[in-house]
Amino acid sequence: MTRWLDADEQRAWLRLAGVMLKLSPALDSQLQRDSDLTHFDYLCLAMLSDTEGRTLPMSELASRTNASLSRLSHVVSKLERRRWVARIPSPESRRVTLVTLTEEGWDVLVKAAPGHVETVRELVFEGLPPEDVAALERVAGHIVERVEASRLRTTT
């Protein structure tokens, strides 16, 4: 027996599908046009810039950017060719690879950040009341947790 969506869920679902179909390309196109970056490139640089020593293990960067290790590895190689990040062996374990943001990568991020943040503010937060900011965090967090839990179930 399929449990179909009720009318409220259906409306909410179509809106969320709209966000996925429209917001991602809009963010990508501003970053591409102004900074030659995809939104995912930006997220990698931003997550590194935001940690002590601007360095993270690959697995931790994957988790903070919501990416699989294979997708991240592909993007890190691209960013490495541009000299914006570097892979370095972990001094603590041979099995761990670290990624570090270079000075050039930091400069790229600093230049890209104002335009990107303005776009996010304009497309998402402008006119959104504080209780809806909280609701967005709660609902989106719920969805991310459910997707992760389902991925764990199917891979084990």
Next chain:
Amino acid sequence: MTRWLDADEQRAWLRLAGVMLKLSPALDSQLQRDSDLTHFDYLCLAMLSDTEGRTLPMSELASRTNASLSRLSHVVSKLERRRWVARIPSPESRRVTLVTLTEEGWDVLVKAAPGHVETVRELVFEGLPPEDVAALERVAGHIVERVEASRLRTTT
């Protein structure tokens, strides 16, 4: 002066980025695996199935699937080669092209729907209280409207 995101906005934003990065691939992979469809293919068939006569003008289907006309046109051609939809001239205006769902397309949708809806329910709505369903509709609707308004501003 860049108006940076405050801590609440920053947290909400990272969660929403997570939804865009994780939910889309999860939906695509279930539909691809079980029905050989992308989520966007599915949305096109579903929007057509849901109208009187299972037929819509291209421009109206573009708006209901949150897509640009050029993206939609590409996908409609693919679905047409599979004989799931057909383009027909409008009896009312030569400048309008209609898309109609074929019987084969309807059958494909009817077979795909239960698995897709179960996935949406599992990844999004399971455990989400009714007030958060309403909040999701409200916040996602707000974002879609802002992206559309900004697109209008940049193209005019």
